[in-house]
Amino acid sequence: MHIQHDVQxxxxxxxxxxxxxxxxSTQRRAAHVxxxxxxxxxxxxxxRRSLAFLTENGWLKTRGGIYILGPHDWEVDY
Structure with missing residues (x-):
């Protein structure tokens, strides 16, 4: 399944x-609140509200209170 997000x-x-x-994530680690x-x-x-929204919509993934990037259709340059 290919997820397409509307960043707007x-x-x-x-x-x-x-x-x-x-x-x-560019430091190869997960983010805590x-x-x-x-x-x-x-x-x-x-x-917390934004993390919940982003997770519910698939932009982020969470496990045990840490957050990582979910699948996305655009590049993030750092």
Missing amino acids: TMSTDDTTVYEAVAAV ADVVHMTGLPEETV
Whole structure:
């Protein structure tokens, strides 16, 4: 199954959170909520809401409180 995402459905906070997880993934590690809060400066509640949205829509995958990139159709350059 090929997933196609419409990035236009992402809010500014969602994009910021996604980019933080993507930046952590360039270091070949998964992101924790605390990492994303620290990197974005967003309130923890906002980060958790965005992580849930991004996970529900397949942009991120989660396991045991860590987040990694899900399949995507665009490139992220860092």
